[in-house]
């Protein structure tokens with residue numbers, strides 16, 4: 001176990017014997033956990049962050065080798081530190097991980113790595129929570145779950161049952177050499193699916209890319225990256241998913257200097273586009289006849305952002321260069337006009353399938369009353385319905401930007417503020433207590449300063 005700051009643990013009170021005690025336990029040492037630690041530190045809240053692997057492990061080993069951030073360095077960062085590269089460039093994933101490690105040191109975050117939180121339960125006979133970890137038991141007055149938005153790779157039930165074809169989730173994809181020779185079916189055309197399909201195609205593989213409903217913002221328009229446009233147009237701050245958009249993924253990429261994802265271009269480069277993957281039977285993959293419609297909806301979304309940007313420029317009298325060519329699309333490729341609805345995998349030489357189909361949450365370790373009947377965290381901006389339990393880093397925690405590097409920082413601030421406020425309530429003494437000189441009880445958990 002690596003202790004960056006040893007003094008994070010407090011000596012326990014007698015009635016918790018050898019158990020260590022802390023005011024606030026943050027679970028997870030990715031960007032969310034580090035952001036919470038920064039804000040708690042500024043507010044003087046004693047806390048510790050437990051990370052089962054290394055700091056920002058997801059950026060080190062949870063993603064493919066060539067990945068660069070989807071957002072430029074000037075935008076996808078915390079306020080307190082810049083990336084050591086051109087602000088308009090897209091940092092490689094290792095640089096993102098290094099960034100968070102450096103950030104944790106800069107704020108002197110009390111992170112213990114290599115410690116897994118295995119179970120959290122509310123104490124029955126006293127305030128706070130008992131936390132079982134791989135390094136022993138901890139008592140905590142509060143627990144912040146910062147275990148990430150993408151915890152369990154999700155492969156849909158329709159997945160092919162055929163041992164001869166190698167199937168992996170995008171979370172396990174590293175590079176083209178990892179796959180057996182032959183063609184690849186990539187299912188899912190969000191940011192991961194399109195980037196992986198593009199990489200495989202460039203490596204000379206025959207690639208089939210299954211494209212469902214998606215948004216595809218322009219990488220940049222009229223001299224500004226789309227992250228800028230989403231910012232000034234207030235779209236990062238949207239508080240909930242628009243109805244009907246629940247299954248719509250976003251296709252963006254910072255690869256190769258950052259380029260707009262246009263499925264026509266991917267097809268022109270040799271990728272065979274197919275519609276949503278529906279089923280597998282007898283070695284044949286079946287695709288929905290929705291490819292043209294999905295492409296058209298993606299185009300609509302793209303053009304809507306261009307329109308909103310144009311009107312923002314006009315309204316605010318900005319001097320940004322016109323870009324009429326951004327509205328000119330190449331003709332639809334054959335694979336869209338005459339879509340493949342069935343693919344005999346053996347005949348097409350498909351030897352592997354990559355499921356770029358997203359992730360689910362997994363809070364099996366957090367055994368408290370903080371979830372609804374479907375298992376979804378019940379919270380308001382990260383403050384759980386279960387007092388003392390908090391969430392940070394979940395999709396749409398407070399807004400669209402909540403899972404992104406810059407967005408989680410602001411959510412973490414709200415959660416830390418709430419914790420500090422609760423500590424104030426716990427310190428309150430009424431007039432009689434003040435007259436009797438009863439010392440403020442800093443927090444209600446015994447043994448914690």
Ligand SMILES: Cc1cc2nc3c(=O)[nH]c(=O)nc-3n(C[C@H](O)[C@H](O)[C@H](O)COP(=O)(O)OP(=O)(O)OC[C@H]3O[C@@H](n4cnc5c(N)ncnc54)[C@H](O)[C@@H]3O)c2cc1C
Nearest residue numbers: 028030031032052058069070071116117147148393404405
């Ligand atoms: C392919 C991909 C590209 C992305 N690109 C960008 C981008 O360019 N810009 C951007 O802003 N966002 C991007 N994101 C989104 C987001 O920034 C990342 O997913 C980020 O890793 C989320 O940070 P987090 O701290 O919330 O979760 P994580 O990074 O997943 O961190 C959670 C940590 O909790 C630890 N943990 C889990 N369970 C336990 C436990 N029981 N005990 C102890 N520790 C535990 C894990 O080991 C992990 O280190 C991308 C996501 C993906 C999948």
